[in-house]
Amino acid sequence: MSERPNKxxxxxxxxxxxxxxxxxxxxxxxxxxxxxxxxFCILVIIALSADFIADYEELAIKQHGDIRLQKPSKEHIFGxxxxxxxxxxxxxxxxxxxxxxxxxxxxxxxAIGGFLGAMTGYxxxxxxxxxxxxxxxxxxxxxxxxAIAIVSAxxxxxINLLIAITxxxxxxxxxxxxxxxxxxxxxxxxxxxxxxxxxxxRIITNDVLPNAIGPIIVQGTMSVAKMILLAAGxxxxxxxxxPPQPEWGYMLSEAREYMRDYPHxxxxxxxxxxxxxxxxxxxGDGLRDALDPRLRN
Amino acid sequence: MYRYVIRRLLTLIPILLGIIxxxxxxxxxxxxxxxxxxxxxxxxxxxxxxLNTELGYYDPLLVKYAKYIWNAxxxxxxxxxxxxxxxxxxxxxxxxxxxxxxFYSVIxxxxxxxxxxxxxAVKKYKPIDMVCTSCAMVFASLPRFWxxxxxxxxxxxxxxxxxxxxxxxxxxxxxxxxxxxxxxAANILRLTRSTMLETIRxxxxxxxxAKGASERLIIFRHELKNALLPVITSLGVExxxxxxxxxxxxxxxxxxxxxxxxxxxxxxxxxxxxTASIIFFAILVCITMLLVDLIYALIDPRIRSKYIK
Numbered sequence: 001m002s003e004r005p006n007k008x009x010x011x012x013x014x015x016x017x018x019x020x021x022x023x024x025x026x027x028x029x030x031x032x033x034x035x036x037x038x039x040f041c042i043l044v045i046i047a048l049s050a051d052f053i054a055d056y057e058e059l060a061i062k063q064h065g066d067i068r069l070q071k072p073s074k075e076h077i078f079g080x081x082x083x084x085x086x087x088x089x090x091x092x093x094x095x096x097x098x099x100x101x102x103x104x105x106x107x108x109x110x111a112i113g114g115f116l117g118a119m120t121g122y123x124x125x126x127x128x129x130x131x132x133x134x135x136x137x138x139x140x141x142x143x144x145x146x147a148i149a150i151v152s153a154x155x156x157x158x159i160n161l162l163i164a165i166t167x168x169x170x171x172x173x174x175x176x177x178x179x180x181x182x183x184x185x186x187x188x189x190x191x192x193x194x195x196x197x198x199x200x201x202r203i204i205t206n207d208v209l210p211n212a213i214g215p216i217i218v219q220g221t222m223s224v225a226k227m228i229l230l231a232a233g234x235x236x237x238x239x240x241x242x243p244p245q246p247e248w249g250y251m252l253s254e255a256r257e258y259m260r261d262y263p264h265x266x267x268x269x270x271x272x273x274x275x276x277x278x279x280x281x282x283x284g285d286g287l288r289d290a291l292d293p294r295l296r297n
Numbered sequence: 298m299y300r301y302v303i304r305r306l307l308t309l310i311p312i313l314l315g316i317i318x319x320x321x322x323x324x325x326x327x328x329x330x331x332x333x334x335x336x337x338x339x340x341x342x343x344x345x346x347x348l349n350t351e352l353g354y355y356d357p358l359l360v361k362y363a364k365y366i367w368n369a370x371x372x373x374x375x376x377x378x379x380x381x382x383x384x385x386x387x388x389x390x391x392x393x394x395x396x397x398x399x400f401y402s403v404i405x406x407x408x409x410x411x412x413x414x415x416x417x418a419v420k421k422y423k424p425i426d427m428v429c430t431s432c433a434m435v436f437a438s439l440p441r442f443w444x445x446x447x448x449x450x451x452x453x454x455x456x457x458x459x460x461x462x463x464x465x466x467x468x469x470x471x472x473x474x475x476x477x478x479x480x481x482a483a484n485i486l487r488l489t490r491s492t493m494l495e496t497i498r499x500x501x502x503x504x505x506x507a508k509g510a511s512e513r514l515i516i517f518r519h520e521l522k523n524a525l526l527p528v529i530t531s532l533g534v535e536x537x538x539x540x541x542x543x544x545x546x547x548x549x550x551x552x553x554x555x556x557x558x559x560x561x562x563x564x565x566x567x568x569x570x571x572t573a574s575i576i577f578f579a580i581l582v583c584i585t586m587l588l589v590d591l592i593y594a595l596i597d598p599r600i601r602s603k604y605i606k
Contacts, residue, residue, distance in 0.1 A: 032434075137315035140586065141579040142541025149575050152563040153326040229440055233545050236442050237560055252443060259446060260454050270443035278438035285434075 026290040033286020039279035047095040054089030060246050061085070069262055078268050081251070082258055087265070090246035091272055097247050098276060101162065101231045102224040109166045110220050113173025118204050120174070121181030132178070135171040143168040143226075144233060151239045161240045165230045169223055176219050180212035187211075214291040221284040225277040232273050248273050301594055309587055314366070316579045321362055324572050330354050334566060335378055374576075375569035379562070384573040388555060392577075394464055395554035398473055398546065399539045405478040406485055406539075407532055411525075413482075414489025418524075419516060421494065429486060436483035441542050445476040445549035462551035473550045477542055481535045488531055492524040499523070526597055533589025537582040 027033055046053070054060060064084030072079040078087035116135075120128040138146065143165075150164035184190065185208065193207045232249030234240035241247035243254075248269040255265035332348035333340065353361060368374070374385045417429040452472060453461035460469050496502060497520060505519045544556035551557070555574055562570035594600045 133311070133315070137312055137319055140312055140583045141316060141319070141575075142537060142582060144541045144544055145575060145578055148544070148559070148563070149320060149323045149571075152571055153323050155328065225438070232440055233442060236545065237548050239560075239563070249440075249442075252446065256446065259450060263450055266443075266446050266450065270440065270446065273440050273443065274435075274438055277440070278435065281434070281438050 023290045027286050030286045030289060032282050033290075036279040036282025036286065039275060040283060043095060043099060043276055043279065046092055047099050050092045050096050053092050054086065056089070056093055059086040059089035060093045061244050069258065069265075071262070072264060079262070079264050081265060082254070087268060090251060091248075091268060094246040094248045094251065094269070095272065095276075097241060097245065098228050098231065098273070101165075102228040102276075102280075105162055105166045105169065105227045105231075106220055106223045108162075109169040110173050110216070110223070112166075113170040114177045114209075114216065116170070117174040117177025118181055118209060121178040122185060122200065122204055122208060128178075131174070135174050138167075138171040139175070143230060147230060147234055148237075148239060151234060156239045156242060158241055158245075161231060161234060164234070165227055168230070169227065172223070173216075173219065176215055177212070180215050181208055184208050184211045218284055218288045218291060221280060221287055225280040225284070228273065228276055228280075302591060305587055305590055309583060312583055313580060316583070317366060317369070317576055318362055320572055320575050320579070321365060322358065324568060325358055325361075327566070327568055329566065331378060331568065374573040377562075377567055377570045379565050379567045379570065384570045387558060387570065388574060388577050391553055391555050391558050394552055395540070395543055395547065395556065397470065398477060398543050398552065398554060399536060401470060401474040402477040402481065402539050402543075403532060403536045405474055406482045406535060409478065409482040410485030411489050411528060414486040414528075415493060415516070415521065417486065417490040418493030418497070426490075430490065433483040433486045436479050437487070439480060441476055441480060442545040442549050444479060445472065445546055448472045448476055449549070464552050469550075469552075473546050473552060476549070477539055477546050481539060481542075485528060485531065485535065489524065489528050492527050493520055496520045496524045526593070529596070530589055530593055533585060533592070536585050536589075540578065540582055540585070 050056070062085070064080070067076070067080050067084040069082055069084075070076055070080040076086050076088065078091060081087055081090065116131055120131050141149075146168045147161075147164040150167060151160050154160040154163065181204075189211075190203060190207055193203045198206070231240055232247070232252075235247045235249035236253045238250075238253065241250055243250060251269040252266060255262070255269070259266040330345070330349050331352050331354055332345040336344060336348065349355060353364060356364070365375075372385065373383065374388075376382065377384045377387065380387070413429050413433075417426045420426045449461040449472065452459045459471050460466075461472070463469050502515060502519050505515050510519075543554065544559070546552075547554040547556040548560060555578060559571060559574040559578075561567075562574065
């Protein structure tokens, strides 16, 4: 077998690697999304190095009666809360919980939703009907309400919160993966793969999903932000992470009592949630424009 | 048109049955039995078993489900463990607060979001567009419950202008409605802007311009009319989101709506009340979606023509 002739311009333009480069090039042009990316990277670094910044047990959990409700100062940059715990330490360790939850739950619901979506989109038929009707039912209950129902039945703790918000996001992923798979399934290259004798599983993983990945990535990114908000909201009404774990939403609900005199207790956790969500949304917007330039206005 | 309405109404029935089944299924995981909750831990074993049997606690899920549907059709959603009153009456008493909150918010959303979106699109990349879109981006990312707390700090604590809790007068609704509407208005602004920009590129707009139609006529007659369709659908969807978002806002502003009822009931382990509140909420959202679909069919001639001869 002779070697392939020198790579043509076509190959260069459409090989996988340069497609990624092209997306990155378009994304770089969007300054806002780069700002989002930078903020987000800083947040991730903070979350990863939380143990180096502040000791978890000593500063974030242990109560110090003598330094309750201090305003921001040199020793305690963000001040202390009603139990004398250092707010900075709690914020930093809280970022682990919030970001971790966001990614973990998005990952799982994307995996489950993606699997169901790919299957229903590819095979269709009665299986598709049943799964999609089930998803319709799940979708017709607002995510927060569904999560509240699940947590109230199972009891409020971290694991049940994870289960609740993961389930509440599965229908969205199933829908979007199914619809993108449906647009791809009719294409000639799927027909070609089938003609070559590829197994269904291989066609789905090698041909269908890579070509339908754009909207899935965007939805996935946005979902991380949604999950963070959802988890914070559930914890805020006491149905999520339980004390003394430093969760931003729960910290806000604890701070309500003291906010008239100590507004920093309310301001700081809220700003942290808002910045995380904002930066992820910026990245999502940038990705959407970069992955599908036709949508750009 | 009737055919379409009837068909849509019929598709609602399995969804409603599905929702009720799903909620009952989820709630069946609740630990503990109702009788020991009602009679207290010290009650004799036989009394607990007897009451549990009466309440249908030992029935299989499907039997419970059938009974629930049957009773629900007769307007009976069970008795609250806490007050021993029918749960539905409690929900109906509190319903107006939640509905008002969501309804005013959706109106405010439309009033803020649509005009600003139009201005943004017409003045694309001008300073006013930059201000609008960046504000929208920030507001879309704010957690609603936090925004509510900030507004309380500013308007109730510092300026002492507006009350921070209760539902007595219209003043009590100003902060909650704004809190609830702000992120949604931001979304609607962005959607209006992008659909407007999409229609600006359409052929019929170019034709209108070529014919010498005035800019105002083009914007309102040709662009807006077409751009608003997805916005209206989205407003309906947002109404559902707002109903869901009201859960947190009612807590923040201590309003006696369905959501606060639901959350207190969860704390009190008052399962019938929780179940009924969740089902009521979900059905409300479903009916909203149905109405949106019907309105959409009514105003979009492309869909209407399929059903009207």
